[in-house]
Amino acid sequence: MNPKIRIVNEELLSDNWYLLKKITYMTETTNGSWTSQSRESYDRGNGATILLYNRERQTVILTRQFRIPTYMNGNETGMMIEACAGLLDKESPEDSIRRETEEETGYRIANVQKIGEAYMSPGSVTEILHFFVAEYSSGMKVGEGGGIEEEQENIEVLEYPFQRTLEMIKTGEIKDAKTIMLLQYAQINRLLEPGLRQQQILIAGPYRSGTGDDPNLIRRNMDFMNEMALRIYEAGHLPVLGEWYALPLIEKAGSRTIGDEIFDRIFHPSSVRLLNHCDAVLRIGGPSLGADEMVRTALELGKIVYRDLQEIPPCNGV
Incomplete structure (x- = not known):
């Protein structure tokens, strides 16, 4: 709370429909003295x-x-x-x-x-x-x-x-x-311009989840996400995979094992950084706590979330 504001009294004037209050408060001036003011505040929710x-x-x-x-x-x-x-x-x-x-x-x-x-x-x-x-x-x-x-x-x-x-x-x-x-x-923002604006779409799906760190199963997950990326590209958009960005960095930083300290420090945070620059997220594949977290973050940031490839409208690439 603002230390230069002190609420002195709240008087309920009406609760017939929503809440109308008279608020008496003190404010600290630039010279350190305090002055009293009263205002009415109408609370109807958000x-x-x-x-x-x-x-x-x-x-x-x-x-x-x-x-x-x-x-x-x-x-x-x-x-x-x-x-x-x-x-x-x-x-x-x-x-x-x-x-x-x-x-x-x-x-x-x-x-x-x-x-x-x-x-x-x-x-x-x-x-x-x-x-x-x-x-x-x-x-x-x-x-x-x-x-x-x-x-x-x-x-x-x-x-x-x-x-x-x-x-x-x-x-x-x-x-x-x-x-x-x-x-x-x-x-x-030219929302209604003919020809959908090209979107940068982050693909969120399981990488390690459910694999037991089996390299063959991890490779299968990557193949599936790469296939989805190709289809997004063919629809006229720009696909992005966090793995494309994170895995080379992890290797360069000296990670030796999936899930070691370097891996954990770079893998998921890199996707969060990418998300800030993407327009949308495509959630694909099976259970994945990391992918679900990407979806929650995307919604909080006001990004579009697609749950199926068919939901993504084609773009002419402009």
């Missing part, structure tokens, strides 16, 4: 939002619903065009946004890519919003969406050409901050 996009159709999925605060502040209809979003409800951001996507839009998505997080109104609201993007297709539609009736949600699902949504920002038809941020992210 949330997640997502932009669904279709590169082939050049479209995005948005929603429209009534927002009473905007109606009270100049929005004549009270209707807002927004990206799908919702509160976390004690779930991880990834699980929450998958659930919200299906409830609100009717699309069941598997792979989501986290692109960042932000305090949306830090002067008064505690909420951190986690931002995601994901590709959608007609085959992912499993329902009509519209939200949860018990929660009195009445959400209209919209599909717009991407370029039109950028114009709607300029005309004021889209005024929701999270939606503007997601659409501008898609524009800046």
